[in-house]
Amino acid sequence: MSPSISSVDHKLSMPTSIFGIKLWVAIIICIALVICFAVCITLCFIFIFRSWRRKHCVFKKSIITSKNLRVPQNTSSPMMNKRLLSRNGWDVEMSFSTPEKHVIYPTDQFCSSGASGIVMTINGDKTEYPSKTMDIRPGKEYTLNEIEAATNGFADENFIGSGDYGIVYRGVLFDHTRVAIKKLIVNRGSLKDFVTEVEAMCCLRHKNLVKLLGYCTEGMFRMLVYEYVDNSNINQWLHESISKLSPLTWKIRMSVIEGIAKGLAYLHEDSEPGIPHQHLKSSNILLDKQWNPKISDFGISKFFGHEWNHAVSPPMGMSGYIAPECVNACILDVKSDVYSFGILVMEIVSGKTSVQYTVTEIEEYLIDWIKLMVSEQKFDQVVDTNLSEMPPLKDLKRILLLALRCVDPDANNRPKMGDVILMLEPRDLLLTDELVPKRASSRRKSFGEDHQIPT
Structure with missing residues (x-):
C-alpha cells in the first residue's frame, strides 16, 4: 500500500507541459475553471431570462x-x-x-x-x-x-x-x-x-x-x-356617507388629490397627442380599498366620433365643473380639465358639492363661496366639518391657493398638470406654519349665514 501511495504522490508532483506546473496544481486549476464556467453560464441564463420578461411586459417605442x-x-x-x-x-x-x-x-x-x-x-x-x-x-x-x-x-x-x-x-x-x-x-x-x-x-x-x-x-x-374598482367613488364618500366622521382623513384627501393630478398629467403630457378627460368630476374618481384614486371615463368621447366633442349641451353632472370659456362652446380641452380639477380639489377639501340649489332654486356655486372665504381669510371655515381634526394652516392655504390657480378665468394662466404635481409639494409655496385653532362649537353658525352652501 505504501509503495502505491508513494507512486501516486510522485506522479502528482511531476511537472506538466503547461508552464512546468505540477500535475496536482493543474488538476485544481481545471476544477476551478469548470466551476467558474458553470457559474457564468447560470448568471447569463438568469440575465437573459429577466431581460426577456421585461421586454414582454412593456412597450418601448x-x-x-x-x-x-x-x-x-x-x-x-x-x-x-x-x-x-x-x-x-x-x-x-x-x-x-x-x-x-x-x-x-x-x-x-x-x-x-x-x-x-x-x-x-x-x-x-x-x-x-x-x-x-x-x-x-x-x-x-x-x-x-x-x-x-x-x-x-x-x-x-x-x-x-x-x-x-x-x-x-x-x-x-x-x-x-x-x-x-x-x-x-x-x-x-x-x-x-x-x-x-x-x-x-x-x-x-x-x-x-x-x-x-x-x-x-x-x-x-x-x-x-x-x-372593477371596488370602493365606490369620491362623490359617494364625500356626500352620501352616513357616518358623522368621514373616513377620508386629511392625509387621504391629499393623497387622492395628488393621485388625480398624476393621472391627468399622464393623459395630458405623457400621451401623444394629449388626451383631455373632458368630464372630470367627483363621480368619475373611483377609489380602491387602499384609497388610491382611479380616473374613469377618460377620453370616452373619442369613441363616438369627432362631432361628439362639439356637443351643444354640457355633459350630465358637470354643472359647476365646466370652465367659463366652455359654457357656450362646449369644446372641452386640457385647460378645461385643469379648471375641473380645481373645482374637484375645492370639493374634496370642503366636502361640499360643486353647485347647490337653494329653496328658491337659485344656483350657488362652490367656487364663489371658496373665493369669498379665502378673501376674508376664513380658511378654517372652508374645511369639511366631518373631518376629525383640522389640517395645518400651511397645508390648507397651499391647497386652496393651488385650486384657485387652476380655476383662473383666463385659461392661459392655468398651470399644466405637471406643474400642479410640483406645486403639491410643500416646498413650492412658502407659507406660515401656524395651525388653525380647533373649531369652536359655533363653527357651523359662523360658516356664513349669508353665504352658506347647503350640505
Whole structure:
C-alpha cells in the first residue's frame, strides 16, 4: 500500500507541459475553471431570462398597426361563453344608458419600433399614444354571448349606474377577475375608428387610471369592459356617507388629490397627442380599498366620433365643473380639465358639492363661496366639518391657493398638470406654519349665514 501511495504522490508532483506546473496544481486549476464556467453560464441564463420578461411586459417605442379587419362568421362557443360569469360586487359609479352590437377581429396586428410611442393605424387614420408604461397586449374582443353570460342577461342585480354615455353592469371573468361592463348609448362614428380608439386606449397604463380591458361591437351594441374598482367613488364618500366622521382623513384627501393630478398629467403630457378627460368630476374618481384614486371615463368621447366633442349641451353632472370659456362652446380641452380639477380639489377639501340649489332654486356655486372665504381669510371655515381634526394652516392655504390657480378665468394662466404635481409639494409655496385653532362649537353658525352652501 505504501509503495502505491508513494507512486501516486510522485506522479502528482511531476511537472506538466503547461508552464512546468505540477500535475496536482493543474488538476485544481481545471476544477476551478469548470466551476467558474458553470457559474457564468447560470448568471447569463438568469440575465437573459429577466431581460426577456421585461421586454414582454412593456412597450418601448413600438407601433401597433391593425390591418385587414374581418368579421367572424361564428364567434360564440361554450368555452368562450364561460369566460365571463356574473357575480355581485360592491356598487361603484362609472357614469355610463342604452346602445349598439358587432365584434371585429383584427387579424394582422404586429409591433415594430416607432419614434413617438404607439401609433395605431387603420386605413390611414392614426391614433398615437406614448410608449411610457404601455401594455404590450391590445384590448380583448368579447362576444355578446360572453357579455350576457357575465351579467345574467344584464340583470337588475348587476346594474351599477348610468350617465351620459350608457349603462354600467358588473361581471366576473372566468379567472374570478371582476369587471365593469359599460353598454354605450350611442354608436356614432365608424366601426373601424371605434375599434382603433379602443385598442389604443387599452394600451394606456397608469396606476391612477381605470384600465380598459376590452370591448364588444357585436350586432347593434358597442360595449367597453373595464377593471372593477371596488370602493365606490369620491362623490359617494364625500356626500352620501352616513357616518358623522368621514373616513377620508386629511392625509387621504391629499393623497387622492395628488393621485388625480398624476393621472391627468399622464393623459395630458405623457400621451401623444394629449388626451383631455373632458368630464372630470367627483363621480368619475373611483377609489380602491387602499384609497388610491382611479380616473374613469377618460377620453370616452373619442369613441363616438369627432362631432361628439362639439356637443351643444354640457355633459350630465358637470354643472359647476365646466370652465367659463366652455359654457357656450362646449369644446372641452386640457385647460378645461385643469379648471375641473380645481373645482374637484375645492370639493374634496370642503366636502361640499360643486353647485347647490337653494329653496328658491337659485344656483350657488362652490367656487364663489371658496373665493369669498379665502378673501376674508376664513380658511378654517372652508374645511369639511366631518373631518376629525383640522389640517395645518400651511397645508390648507397651499391647497386652496393651488385650486384657485387652476380655476383662473383666463385659461392661459392655468398651470399644466405637471406643474400642479410640483406645486403639491410643500416646498413650492412658502407659507406660515401656524395651525388653525380647533373649531369652536359655533363653527357651523359662523360658516356664513349669508353665504352658506347647503350640505
